[in-house]
Amino acid sequence: MSAAAIMQTIVAPAGEAPAMVDEPVPLTVRRARKGDRRAFEQLYREHVGQVYGLCLRMTGEPAEAEDCAQEAFIQAWRKLGQFRGDAAFGTWLHRIAVNAVLARRRRAKPEDPLDERAELRAVPESASDQRDLETAIASLPEGARHVFVLHAVYGYTHDEAAGMLGIASGTSKAQLHRARTLLAERLGFAGADGKT
Amino acid sequence: MDNQEEKRARAEAELDRRIAGLARDVAPDRDLWPDIEARLDEQEHAAPSRYGWWGAAAAALAVAALLPLLLREAPDAVVPVSDDVPMATVPETTAPRAIVPEATIPVETSPGMPASGIDTSAQRLRLRNAAVTSVRPGPEYDEARAELLELLEERLEGLAPEEREIVVRNIEAIRGALEEIDTALQDNPDDPLLQELMLKTYQTELDVMARVNGLAGPARRRTDL
Amino acid sequence: MNTKTFMLLIAAMLPLAAHADRDVDRTLPSSGVKEVRISNTSGSVEVTGADGDEIRVTGRIEEDVEELVIEKDGTVLAIEVKIDASRHGRTRASAELRVGMPADLALTVIGTSADIEVDGIRGEQRLKSVSGDVRTEIWSQPLDAETVSGDLRVKGHGETSRLRLAAVSGDVDAEAVAGELEAKSVSGDLVIEADGLDRGRFESTSGDVIAEIALERGGRIEAESVSGDVELTLGGDVDAEIDVSSFSGRIDNCFGPKPERKSRYAPGSELRFTHGEGRGDIRVKTLSGDVELCNR
Numbered sequence: 001m002s003a004a005a006i007m008q009t010i011v012a013p014a015g016e017a018p019a020m021v022d023e024p025v026p027l028t029v030r031r032a033r034k035g036d037r038r039a040f041e042q043l044y045r046e047h048v049g050q051v052y053g054l055c056l057r058m059t060g061e062p063a064e065a066e067d068c069a070q071e072a073f074i075q076a077w078r079k080l081g082q083f084r085g086d087a088a089f090g091t092w093l094h095r096i097a098v099n100a101v102l103a104r105r106r107r108a109k110p111e112d113p114l115d116e117r118a119e120l121r122a123v124p125e126s127a128s129d130q131r132d133l134e135t136a137i138a139s140l141p142e143g144a145r146h147v148f149v150l151h152a153v154y155g156y157t158h159d160e161a162a163g164m165l166g167i168a169s170g171t172s173k174a175q176l177h178r179a180r181t182l183l184a185e186r187l188g189f190a191g192a193d194g195k196t
Numbered sequence: 197m198d199n200q201e202e203k204r205a206r207a208e209a210e211l212d213r214r215i216a217g218l219a220r221d222v223a224p225d226r227d228l229w230p231d232i233e234a235r236l237d238e239q240e241h242a243a244p245s246r247y248g249w250w251g252a253a254a255a256a257l258a259v260a261a262l263l264p265l266l267l268r269e270a271p272d273a274v275v276p277v278s279d280d281v282p283m284a285t286v287p288e289t290t291a292p293r294a295i296v297p298e299a300t301i302p303v304e305t306s307p308g309m310p311a312s313g314i315d316t317s318a319q320r321l322r323l324r325n326a327a328v329t330s331v332r333p334g335p336e337y338d339e340a341r342a343e344l345l346e347l348l349e350e351r352l353e354g355l356a357p358e359e360r361e362i363v364v365r366n367i368e369a370i371r372g373a374l375e376e377i378d379t380a381l382q383d384n385p386d387d388p389l390l391q392e393l394m395l396k397t398y399q400t401e402l403d404v405m406a407r408v409n410g411l412a413g414p415a416r417r418r419t420d421l
Numbered sequence: 422m423n424t425k426t427f428m429l430l431i432a433a434m435l436p437l438a439a440h441a442d443r444d445v446d447r448t449l450p451s452s453g454v455k456e457v458r459i460s461n462t463s464g465s466v467e468v469t470g471a472d473g474d475e476i477r478v479t480g481r482i483e484e485d486v487e488e489l490v491i492e493k494d495g496t497v498l499a500i501e502v503k504i505d506a507s508r509h510g511r512t513r514a515s516a517e518l519r520v521g522m523p524a525d526l527a528l529t530v531i532g533t534s535a536d537i538e539v540d541g542i543r544g545e546q547r548l549k550s551v552s553g554d555v556r557t558e559i560w561s562q563p564l565d566a567e568t569v570s571g572d573l574r575v576k577g578h579g580e581t582s583r584l585r586l587a588a589v590s591g592d593v594d595a596e597a598v599a600g601e602l603e604a605k606s607v608s609g610d611l612v613i614e615a616d617g618l619d620r621g622r623f624e625s626t627s628g629d630v631i632a633e634i635a636l637e638r639g640g641r642i643e644a645e646s647v648s649g650d651v652e653l654t655l656g657g658d659v660d661a662e663i664d665v666s667s668f669s670g671r672i673d674n675c676f677g678p679k680p681e682r683k684s685r686y687a688p689g690s691e692l693r694f695t696h697g698e699g700r701g702d703i704r705v706k707t708l709s710g711d712v713e714l715c716n717r
Binding site: 037041044045048049050052053056057062065066069070073074077129130133134152153154180183184187189 | 206207210211214215217218219220221222223224225226228229231232233235236
């Protein structure tokens with residue numbers, strides 16, 4: 001805070017809001033942070049579609065995705081105090097959801113190689129073209145699928161996606177290329193490559 | 197070659213078009229909120245139901261050494277910064293060296309407390325005590341705890357009901373933790389990790405009571421200044 | 422306040438006669454003052470550090486506040502919201518106080534249910550609230566902050582300091598701190614981001630400990646939790662002996678060595694290894710909480 005800002009705070013007439021650090025945290029989030037369940041439910045209603053969509057596409061399993069979405073909201077409730085408002089609330093939630101996916105994945109790893117169950121994966125209900133694409137996404141190898149979902153579907157940059165997944169940005173780019181190539185093959189288009 | 201390039205570009209465009217058409221929102225088949233809410237409740241009320249104590253000669257000694265600090269009167273509304281003694285902390289102690297089972301001694305921490313208890317919070321605090329029977333630290337510990345508890349009951353009176361509930365629930369959670377460790381200790385009595393965690397958790401309970409007493413005290417005292 | 426040797430009543434005995442909310446605006450010279458102590462039962466206290474040599478108290482107090490006492494006692498300036506004992510329990514007794522003061526003075530704030538927000542104070546701070554949130558920033562001077570159900574948020578500026586942060590159900594969140602840090606909560610989470618920690622001690626019962634830390638050479642971290650998880654991310658050149666044990670939680674380690682079962686009969690596992698030359702010391706203990714140890 002600059003000296004001028006401080007002086008302004010001091011000389012501000014009583015009753016006027018002081019020139020404190022801005023906190024662009026939405027009111028609903030602030031209410032939820034204070035323990036307001038209804039506010040948190042409202043946040044759940046607003047964001048569940050995206051969080052579930054992200055979980056479903058990353059895990060490819062509706063049951064897993066439900067668990068992951070639930071876990072994400074429960075974690076979010078516990079960690080609301082950490083939400084600083086420097087990213088959108090939705091982005092913050094997505095990070096938590098991605099962590100939930102990765103944590104579940106780590107726990108499942110030894111005896112449960114999810115990757116080998118690609119053919120069992122569920123895809124969201126949608127028109128046939130989109131359904132084909134969803135099926136193709138679901139069949140991608142895990143690393144490529146995670147990057148593809150975050151970058152191509154949810155619009156995160158490579159740096160952001162890499163940060164969320166704990167991988168290098170270059171790996172994210174390489175995985176995206178791989179994902180696009182595989183998708184093009186599986187959808188029967190020839191020639192598409194990894195351009196972003 | 198050109199043809200190939202063109203085909204590739206068309207494929208790229210088609211892929212991009214389809215990707216762009218993907219909905220980011222996907223509604224789950226069922227409403228997840230009731231389950232989430234139930235788990236939030238669980239978290240907030242998480243306090244296991246079993247209870248148990250262990251005894252640690254070293255713990256008792258450590259706690260006895262802390263008595264004067266723990267039982268210090270709550271500070272005035274404002275305390276000089278230069279005062280080096282922390283408000284109500286429990287310093288570190290060494291890990292306990294021995295565990296002394298004292299299975300038969302009942303723990304009655306605050307005998308003679310007025311029956312017209314403040315409210316159910318105080319009753320809950322004491323009820324949880326009465327359930328303790330297996331093993332426990334020495335009498336110095338009980339003494340410290342009884343006094344802290346007595347003061348805490350008084351302090352709770354000055355707090356808003358929701359605040360009181362939070363304090364009681366957290367003390368119950370600590371006691372739940374003690375009990376979990378106790379259960380583990382019953383099968384693994386020599387485990388130094390469990391012994392250390394038990395001691396630390398005992399200290400946490402005292403520390404929390406002392407801190408609440410310290411923090412909640414000034415408000416009431418302030419009116420008498 | 423009971424052993425005053427010298428007391429100078431400076432200002433502001435605001436009588437209660439008027440049963441209405443009142444605005445406050447007092448400016449006092451800060452000469453001779455080394456510490457400002459503020460106490461307020463409910464409402465809020467916002468303190469801002471400034472360059473000048475004045476202390477200015479502004480804000481609004483509600484009708485059941487008996488008086489706002491501002492008095493100087495030696496080098497201490499006390500600002501106290503007093504509530505009439507006979508009116509205890511009345512609901513309109515909160516005060517929204519804003520205090521601007523020289524940045525290098527020491528500060529003590531006690532707020533029962535008042536939120537405490539401090540900006541730009543470089544002196545030593547003691548901030549205590551029962552149910553209010555406490556938010557502050559620090560430089561090199563020590564901080565002692567406590568709440569029961571409120572959250573504690575501290576933003577450092579990377580300078581070495583000594584911090585003691587204690588909550589009960591609230592979360593503790595410390596960012597960009599260095600030096601010595603003790604943080605504890607019962608059910609709240611501890612979220613720590615420290616670059617250049619000499620000594621860190623984190624205790625929780627059921628809350629999680631999430632810490633991202635660069636340890637100073639020869640530094641020491643101890644983290645203990647009963648059922649909360651401990652996630653420790655180590656930055657910089659990790660040079661420490663690492664000792665992690667959990668009775669029934671899972672231990673994940675990104676540094677390579679795998680945890681070992683402690684005994685055939687108990688579920689516990691432990692992980693001991695040396696990274697670098699082992700000059701520092703990192704110990705993590707949990708009962709059932711999972712432990713994750715990673716490098717940044």
